[in-house]
Amino acid sequence: xxxxxxxxxxxxxxxxxxxxxxxxxxxxxxxxxxxxxxxxxxxxxxxxxxxxxxxxxxxxxxxxxxxxxxxxxxxxxxxxxxxxxxxxxxxxxxxxxxxxxxxxxxxxxxxxxxxxxxxxxxxxxx
Numbered sequence: 001x002x003x004x005x006x007x008x009x010x011x012x013x014x015x016x017x018x019x020x021x022x023x024x025x026x027x028x029x030x031x032x033x034x035x036x037x038x039x040x041x042x043x044x045x046x047x048x049x050x051x052x053x054x055x056x057x058x059x060x061x062x063x064x065x066x067x068x069x070x071x072x073x074x075x076x077x078x079x080x081x082x083x084x085x086x087x088x089x090x091x092x093x094x095x096x097x098x099x100x101x102x103x104x105x106x107x108x109x110x111x112x113x114x115x116x117x118x119x120x121x122x123x124x125x126x
Contacts, residue, residue, distance in 0.1 A: 010038030020048040024065040031074040042074045049078035
């Protein structure tokens with residue numbers, strides 16, 4: 001049995017972090033529970049948006065993670081570490097926001113390979 005322990009979620013918007021969202025079972029379970037507990041909205045935030053399809057025997061229309069998020073009314077913010085074409089982004093913009101991270105990752109790699117380089121300087125204001 002899943003249950004929530006903590007302060008009431010009534011009227012709050014809940015942010016659920018996850019490193020990878022693949023078939024979405026875990027994050028959707030947590031998001032649905034938050035909504036049951038009174039949250040007004042849920043946003044999942046992830047580094048890697050894989051969204052692999054998985055069969056849902058009783059509801060074939062919910063094979064994709066995308067369809068599951070739409071049905072649950074849960075939004076997703078993801079970095080584009082798994083590249084997606086423009087048409088995919090447009091088709092899913094109703095629930096999915098993808099953040100480009102190529103420059104940040106390239107900068108981190110260059111700083112780590114540079115003698116005396118500092119990855120932390122990438123977060124300093126310019």
